[in-house]
Amino acid sequence: MATVSKKAVNVYGATLSRRQFVKAGGALVVGVSLVGPEVLKAGRPRAAMMKNTLDPTLVSSWIEIHPDNTVLIRTGKNDFGQGSTFTAYRQIVAEELSVPFEWITTVVAGDTDRTPDGSGAFDFLGHGTPNIRKAAAYTYQALLDVASERLGVAKDKLRGRDGVVSGAGKSVSYGDLVKEQQLKLTIPVKGELTSIFGLTIEGNPPMKPVSEYTIIGKSYPSSIISSKVAAKETWATDVRLPGMLQARMVHPKTLGSTLVSVGQLDKNKFPNSKVIVKGNLVGVVAPTEWEAIQASQHVAEGTKWTDWKGLPDSAKIYDYLRKEADWTTTPATKSDASKGDVSPVLASAHKKFSATYQLSYMKHAPIGPTMAVADVAPDGTVHIHTHNQNPQALRGEIAMMLGTTPDQVIVHAYPGPGHYGRSNGGNAGAEDEAVILSQAVGKPVRVQWMRADDMQWSTQSPAAFSDVQLAIDEKGKLVGYQVDHYMPAMQDDRPIGAVIAGLPTMPAPEVASKSVTSTVNGIADPWVYGTVPNLMERGHGTFQVGQKASPLAVGIRDHSMRTPGQFQQNFPRELAISEAAALAGVDAIQFRIDNANEERLIGALKAVREASGWDTRPSPRSDARSTGSTPVSGRGVSAMLRSGTYWACVCQIAVNPSTGAIVVEKYTIAVDPGIIVNPAQLKRQVEGGAVMGISHALLEEATFDESGITVEDWSSYPILNMADIPEIKVVLLNNPKVGRYGGGSEAANALAAPAIAAALHDATGKVNRRLPLKAAYVQAALKA
Amino acid sequence: MATILVNGVRLEVQATGDTPLLYVLRNDLQLLGPQFGCGLAQCGACAVLVGGKEARSCVTTLAEAANQEVTTLEGLPARWAKQKGLSAEEAKRTLHPVQEAWIEEQTPQCGFCQNGMMIKATELLESNPNPTIAQIKEAFTTSGPSPNLCRCGTYMAIIDAVRHAAVIMAKGR
Numbered sequence: 021m022a023t024v025s026k027k028a029v030n031v032y033g034a035t036l037s038r039r040q041f042v043k044a045g046g047a048l049v050v051g052v053s054l055v056g057p058e059v060l061k062a063g064r065p066r067a068a069m070m071k072n073t074l075d076p077t078l079v080s081s082w083i084e085i086h087p088d089n090t091v092l093i094r095t096g097k098n099d100f101g102q103g104s105t106f107t108a109y110r111q112i113v114a115e116e117l118s119v120p121f122e123w124i125t126t127v128v129a130g131d132t133d134r135t136p137d138g139s140g141a142f143d144f145l146g147h148g149t150p151n152i153r154k155a156a157a158y159t160y161q162a163l164l165d166v167a168s169e170r171l172g173v174a175k176d177k178l179r180g181r182d183g184v185v186s187g188a189g190k191s192v193s194y195g196d197l198v199k200e201q202q203l204k205l206t207i208p209v210k211g212e213l214t215s216i217f218g219l220t221i222e223g224n225p226p227m228k229p230v231s232e233y234t235i236i237g238k239s240y241p242s243s244i245i246s247s248k249v250a251a252k253e254t255w256a257t258d259v260r261l262p263g264m265l266q267a268r269m270v271h272p273k274t275l276g277s278t279l280v281s282v283g284q285l286d287k288n289k290f291p292n293s294k295v296i297v298k299g300n301l302v303g304v305v306a307p308t309e310w311e312a313i314q315a316s317q318h319v320a321e322g323t324k325w326t327d328w329k330g331l332p333d334s335a336k337i338y339d340y341l342r343k344e345a346d347w348t349t350t351p352a353t354k355s356d357a358s359k360g361d362v363s364p365v366l367a368s369a370h371k372k373f374s375a376t377y378q379l380s381y382m383k384h385a386p387i388g389p390t391m392a393v394a395d396v397a398p399d400g401t402v403h404i405h406t407h408n409q410n411p412q413a414l415r416g417e418i419a420m421m422l423g424t425t426p427d428q429v430i431v432h433a434y435p436g437p438g439h440y441g442r443s444n445g446g447n448a449g450a451e452d453e454a455v456i457l458s459q460a461v462g463k464p465v466r467v468q469w470m471r472a473d474d475m476q477w478s479t480q481s482p483a484a485f486s487d488v489q490l491a492i493d494e495k496g497k498l499v500g501y502q503v504d505h506y507m508p509a510m511q512d513d514r515p516i517g518a519v520i521a522g523l524p525t526m527p528a529p530e531v532a533s534k535s536v537t538s539t540v541n542g543i544a545d546p547w548v549y550g551t552v553p554n555l556m557e558r559g560h561g562t563f564q565v566g567q568k569a570s571p572l573a574v575g576i577r578d579h580s581m582r583t584p585g586q587f588q589q590n591f592p593r594e595l596a597i598s599e600a601a602a603l604a605g606v607d608a609i610q611f612r613i614d615n616a617n618e619e620r621l622i623g624a625l626k627a628v629r630e631a632s633g634w635d636t637r638p639s640p641r642s643d644a645r646s647t648g649s650t651p652v653s654g655r656g657v658s659a660m661l662r663s664g665t666y667w668a669c670v671c672q673i674a675v676n677p678s679t680g681a682i683v684v685e686k687y688t689i690a691v692d693p694g695i696i697v698n699p700a701q702l703k704r705q706v707e708g709g710a711v712m713g714i715s716h717a718l719l720e721e722a723t724f725d726e727s728g729i730t731v732e733d734w735s736s737y738p739i740l741n742m743a744d745i746p747e748i749k750v751v752l753l754n755n756p757k758v759g760r761y762g763g764g765s766e767a768a769n770a771l772a773a774p775a776i777a778a779a780l781h782d783a784t785g786k787v788n789r790r791l792p793l794k795a796a797y798v799q800a801a802l803k804a
Numbered sequence: 805m806a807t808i809l810v811n812g813v814r815l816e817v818q819a820t821g822d823t824p825l826l827y828v829l830r831n832d833l834q835l836l837g838p839q840f841g842c843g844l845a846q847c848g849a850c851a852v853l854v855g856g857k858e859a860r861s862c863v864t865t866l867a868e869a870a871n872q873e874v875t876t877l878e879g880l881p882a883r884w885a886k887q888k889g890l891s892a893e894e895a896k897r898t899l900h901p902v903q904e905a906w907i908e909e910q911t912p913q914c915g916f917c918q919n920g921m922m923i924k925a926t927e928l929l930e931s932n933p934n935p936t937i938a939q940i941k942e943a944f945t946t947s948g949p950s951p952n953l954c955r956c957g958t959y960m961a962i963i964d965a966v967r968h969a970a971v972i973m974a975k976g977r
Contacts, residue, residue, distance in 0.1 A: 101913030101956050241910055248915040249906045249922070250899060251837040251877045258836045309831055310823045387841050387849055387916045387955045437839075438914030438956050471842040700910060704961055708913055711957025734846040734953060741951035742944040742959040 029165050031205065033223035036162045039202040048166075048194075048203040050082040050159050051136075071427035082136055082155040082207070083113065085163070089183055089195035091117070091124045095152055096138040096218055096412060098130030098433040099244065100440075102705065102765045104144035105129050106242040108697040109152050112761075115235045116156035116228055117163075118180040119194065127243070130411050130433025137209070138218025138412030140444035145697065145761040146663040150221065155207060157225040162205045166197050214416030214426055216445050216513075216536060230695060230756050237754070239700030244435065256407035256434035259393045261464035266309040267457050268316035269450075269467060270302040271477050272520065274727035276328030276570035283322025290315040296460045299522035300572065303457045305465055313470075329726035330569035331576065337483055338378050340565070341506060350531050350561040355543035360554030362489075365500030369491030371603050372500075377488065377592035378790040381722040382481040383737055384581050388437035389474035394454035395464035402429045406451050407436020413446035413513070421452055421518040421525060422459075440582040440712075442479060445513030445537070449478055453517035472732040477516055479579030480722045480729075482508045482564075486592035491554075496604035498597075498615045500554040505589050508562050509539040512577040520572060528567055529578075536580065539563055544585035545593060546661045550617040559589075576724065582712070583770040586662060591791060594658040594774030598639065599787060607636045608657050608778060609670075621659060623753060624668040624690045628657070631751045632670035632688035639778070644785035646802045649678040653685070656778025658771045665693040665762030669771035671714075672746075673779040680799030683744070684714050684776060689768055690751040694758030702764045706750045709768025715740035717773035721792050806870050810835065811879030812886070821867035825859075826850045828866050829876060837877025837919045841953075848920035848952035852876050853883075858920075858927045858948055877919045880926060888976060902926050905969035913956035920952050925966050929973060940966050 029036040084092040093113050099105040110124040128134050137151055160180060167185035168175040170192055178187035183194045208222040247253040272279070279300045285293055293306040293315035304319050306312035332340035366372055393405040402422065408414050411431035419426045431451075439448065454467040469477070484507035491500035509529030518525045529537050541561035566575030583590075601611035609629050613622050628634075634655065645652045651674040659668045672686040687710050696702055719738050723730045731737035773791055780798065781787045788801040807816050810833060817832045824843075829835040829852070838861050841849030845860040852861045853875040861869075875883050880903060885895030899907075902925045912918045921944070928935055928943040935943065940963050945951045954962070 101915065103910075103913070241907070245910055245912050245915070246907050248912050248918065249903050251919075253915075255836070255839070255916075257839060258830075260831075308819070309827045310819065385955055387847060387914075387953060388839055389841075435915065437841075437916035440955075468840065471844060471846075704910055704913070704958070707960045708957035711959055712955070715957070733844055734842060734950070739953060739955060740957070740959075741953060742962070743941045743946070743951070745941075745959045748960055 031158060031161045031165060032225040034158045034162070034205055034207040036165055036203065036205045039204050041201050043200065046087050046198045046200045046202060048085040048159065048162065048198045048205065050155055050205045050207060083159050085159070085194050085198050087195045087199040089123055089193060091119060092126040092128065093124060093152065094128040094135045096130065096135045097144060098141050098409060098411060099435070100141050100409060100438045102144055103242045103701050106244045107240055107701050108145060111235050111240060111697055112153050113156040115233055116153055117160050118228070119183040121235050121240055123183060132411045132415050132431040136219065138213045139410065140216055140413070141409035142441060142444050143663055143763055144765070145763045153227065154221040154223070154225060157227050158207050159205060161225055163194055163197060166203065167192055170197060214412045216410060216413055218412055230759060236695060236697050237699070239698055242701065248435070253435055256405060256436045257388065257391060259405040259434065259466070261393060261395055264393065264464040264466055265305040265307060265461060266312040267303050267305045267454070267465050267467045268312045268470065269453055269473060270304065270316055270320045270323055271473055272300055272572065273325035274328040275566060275574045275576070276330050276572055277325035278571050280324035280326060283319040285315060285319055290318065294461065295319055296457050298456050298460065299520060301453065301456060301517055301521035303453060303467070305457055305461055309468070328571065331566040331724055331726050333725055334381070334723040338485055341483065341485060345508070345562045345565070347506060347560045347562050350539040350541070353540060353542050353559040355547060355557035357547035358556050362500045362502045362554045362556045365491045365554045366489055366502065369500065370494045371492040372490060373599065373603060374487065374489040375596065375599070375789055376485055377595060378485045379483060379588050379591055380720070380791055381483045381576065382581065382716060382720045383475060383722050383731065384439045384442040384478065384481070384579070385737060385739060386437035386439040386474070389469040389471055390449035390478065391466065391468040392448065392451040392454045393464060393466045394451060394458040396455060396459040400424060400428050402455060403432065404429065404451050404455065405432045405434065406448055407434050408443040408446065408448035408451065409441070410444050410446050414451060417446045417513070417515050417525070418452065418455055421515060421523045422455070423524065441580045441584055444580065445511055447513070447515040449516060452515035456517060456521055475732050475737060476729040479512055479577040481581035481584070482510055482578040482588070484588035486589065488592055488596040490596060490600050492600060492604045496606050498549060498552045498600055501552055502556040503592060504558045504560060505541060505543070505592070506560045507541050507585065507588050508564050508578060509537070510578050510585055511536045511580050512564060513537055516577070519574060528573055529564060542585070543589065545589035548618060548621050548659060548661050549597070549612070549615040551615050583662065583766045586660070587770040590660050590770050591774045595777045595789060598656055598774070598778035598781065602639045602781065605638050607638055609634060610636060612657070612659060620666040620692050620755065621661065624666045624692050625659060627690035627751050627753055628668040628670050628688055631690065631749055632672070632686065634670060639782040640785040641782055644783060645677060646784040646786050647677050649676060651676045652783045654779040654781070654783025656775040656782055658774040658778070660767050660771055662767040663763035664760060665691060665764060665767065667691050667767045667771055669775045671772060671775035671779050673776055673783065675780055675783050675798065677784060677802050680795040680797065680802060682718055682776065682780065682793055682795070682798060684746040686747045686749070687714065687772065688749040688751070689771065690753060691764060692753035692755050693762030693764050694755050694760050696752055696754040697761055699752055702752060703750050705765045706768045707748050709765065710748050710772060711740055711745055713769040713772030714746070714776070716769060717776045717791060718793050721794065806866050808866065808870055808874065809872070810874045811876060812882055817866070819866055821865060823866045824862050825852070825864045825866055825869045825874070826861040829861060835876045835878050839916055839919055841917070845949040847917065847950065848924065848948065849917050851920035851923040853923055853927060856927065856930065858924050860949055877922060880922065900926065901972035902929065902969045904972055905965040909961055909965040909968055911958055911961040911965045913958055917952065917954045921954065921962050924948065924952050925969060928966065929970055933973060934970050935966065937963060
């Protein structure tokens with residue numbers, strides 16, 4: 021019955037073929053084929069062809085169009101509350117295909133055997149959309165090719181609209197086009213499936229002109245919100261496999277402790293529990309969760325570890341980073357925007373200042389501690405059920421740990437607590453431990469970290485400091501700006517259980533590590549003040565603190581967190597720019613506008629000025645006060661370019677000088693992402709980022725002593741609660757002429773800190789250049 | 805062995821009396837709305853209604869809950885249906901107004917905390933059908949064992965949804 025196609029059709033570099041006629045059903049499926057140098061290298065696994073990977077020849081791939089006019093889309097990007105895969109991605113596909121939004125009934129995300137492209141759950145609309153958008157654009161062209169043949173009308177006379185191709189008085193629906201035949205469109209991709217960035221679609225199919233958009237720009241609701249709210253969604257936490265055991269981990273006493281002896285299990289109290297030891301990794305399994313918890317606590321009490329004191333105390337971290345950290349082994353970087361010659365300008369400046377800015381370690385702090393279920397089968401096949409942000413990369417990490425190949429590992433992705441970048445390089449923290457325990461007991465094992473495990477054994481957003489020098493001329497213009505950013509390696513993607521167990525992992529961050537896991541500190545905050553003639557921006561990197569001294573090679577592990585690296589660089593810059601404005605005697609928004617030439621930045625600054633009710637005047641306010649117990653108010657501004665989106669933010673605060681307590685009263689933010697795909701979704705994302713940013717700015721500091729992280733719960737690591745949120749005003753600036761979609765989930769979280777710090781200066785006349793702006797720190801700074 | 809009344813149904817469970825209610829609900833009864841967040845009554849992700857009051861199931865033992873009526877996220881629609889005297893058929897098709905509002909306001913982001921947020925909202929609206937913003941903030945911050953924490957920062961969306969739910973409830977739909 022199977023009939024091979026007459027002739028394959030070339031669709032802008034993709035290949036359309038007819039696999040066979042079928043009696044019922046049929047579909048157009050969009051598969052992938054690797055192109056470029058990657059396929060030529062001998063011995064390298066051909067990612068798209070690996071077993072247990074989505075095979076482009078199967079009836080499952082990027083996009084499927086079915087005879088009943090429904091459409092299925094797949095993406096490797098597992099949504100963590102950004103909502104984009106369930107709103108923006110459907111809108112973008114519907115727009116490029118010219119089908120109603122409602123036709124896209126199914127979104128498959130994350131699973132390594134059911135999605136084609138890999139990559140992390142980040143930058144959905146920047147790095148992410150070219151794939152899904154191009155897949156849809158190729159598919160649209162293929163539909164026109166098929167319709168042209170069917171209708172006998174030249175392709176250039178045909179047009180798709182609302183799921184129907186028409187031209188020259190004839191028409192056919194997409195569903196009818198695919199009915200009773202198996203059409204396969206193979207599109208060219210390149211990259212490495214299990215790398216952090218996954219596969220990327222090649223070629224340039226024609227895209228729908230922005231002026232013809234009818235779906236992008238509307239606020240469609242997210243389908244996954246309904247299922248979560250109705251308790252119908254399956255979370256990673258809900259996965260229960262037959263015969264599955266519950267497990268808790270007994271993590272080492274310190275970040276450098278090795279196991280001396282493991283505690284005995286009282287078999288009378290815990291008859292069904294079992295202790296598993298692998299290297300320095302200790303886990304306890306039991307049939308019930310409550311027994312596993314109690315038994316693991318019992319074992320922990322009896323377990324002996326070596327002592328280790330190899331960290332500087334967090335109270336001394338900036339001294340340590342300045343004086344003892346190795347900033348010479350890792351080459352310094354310089355921004356592309358650097359220009360002119362800053363030194364002579366600084367030497368001869370009319371007005372100048374220099375200052376150092378400091379940011380503490382912070383936790384990603386998901387509301388749920390990490391967990392995973394693993395099932396290692398006797399034949400070596402590994403199934404992992406988890407809530408991580410990069411299932412394909414995790415697959416590679418687990419294969420490396422086990423000394424097997426990625427095709428033996430299948431990762432099933434589910435919704436889980438947002439953790440803001442912590443697992444974008446693969447593991448969320450418990451998968452490797454679940455695999456080790458499952459392999460040991462020959463049964464599926466569910467590892468659930470307790471709250472303290474998550475606070476003390478997960479990665480953190482790295483501390484950083486920056487030295488700024490700047491110069492202002494007689495006219496009050498910024499004529500020279502120099503910054504040296506210092507930050508330890510930002511991304512340790514090693515699975516921690518594998519490290520503790522002494523199993524193979526990728527190396528700890530080092531100079532030569534690939535891209536984001538390197539110790540190299542690149543410039544992550546694009547310069548936006550285009551008229552400044554002399555600019556020098558340098559980045560200095562080093563190893564993770566304590567990692568080399570730790571017998572476990574652990575130390576304070578870091579990982580990118582929402583607006584990674586850019587947060588650490590934008591806070592110094594934006595607070596320094598506000599200080600420069602004050603030095604020049606110019607209003608802080610006007611000063612930014614005066615030193616900028618980018619229309620979109622200026623637009624965002626003007627929009628936030630108007631929306632916040634900003635009174636134009638220099639800072640600090642004329643009656644600024646750093647003493648007394650009655651609150652004094654102030655306002656500050658900040659700006660950023662991130663992932664194609666321009667942002668400007670104003671915070672209005674009240675500070676009690678005698679206590680140092682800051683209340684953010686009003687937060688106003690303007691955002692120009694170019695084309696706004698889904699306004700309601702963007703607004704909610706920005707509001708959330710605003711709240712997280714105020715929390716970062718006022719409260720968050722992951723403290724540690726000489727042995728390990730000392731925060732362990734929500735009491736020692738408080739985050740903002742509802743009573744402390746300000747009035748939040750979001751101004752969306754739709755800017756279709758930009759022609760692309762900018763991101764919206766990140767940046768709002770970074771903009772609060774420099775704006776609040778500038779507001780504190782406005783209110784009190786004193787500058788606090790260290791984050792967080794905890795009451796005790798602010799109180800001390802105001803007294804100084 | 806203990807007996808527990810959950811979402812209007814009396815059930816027997818094997819767990820010991822000292823087992824935290826959370827694990828009984830999730831593992832023995834497959835009621836997966838409540839989530840494990842901290843085990844310390846510090847966040848609210850595991851919240852349920854016990855006798856109409858928000859309680860943290862991670863620190864409430866099975867024995868403590870055994871003689872009281874427990875409502876989980878899964879039980880909110882039936883709770884509303886009973887309060888409104890809806891027929892069994894209508895009850896199956898409905899969500900609690902709090903859930904409807906949570907969807908209409910597109911409140912959750914990752915959603916992991918939102919079980920507790922919806923439980924807290926239900927508790928609040930059953931005692932105060934038209935709360936002010938200050939009362940909403942008070943409810944979600946100081947009325948329980950700890951503030952109900954959201955890491956994604958959806959507090960604005962929660963406030964919008966509580967006010968929206970109040971409107972729906974007033975209409976009685």
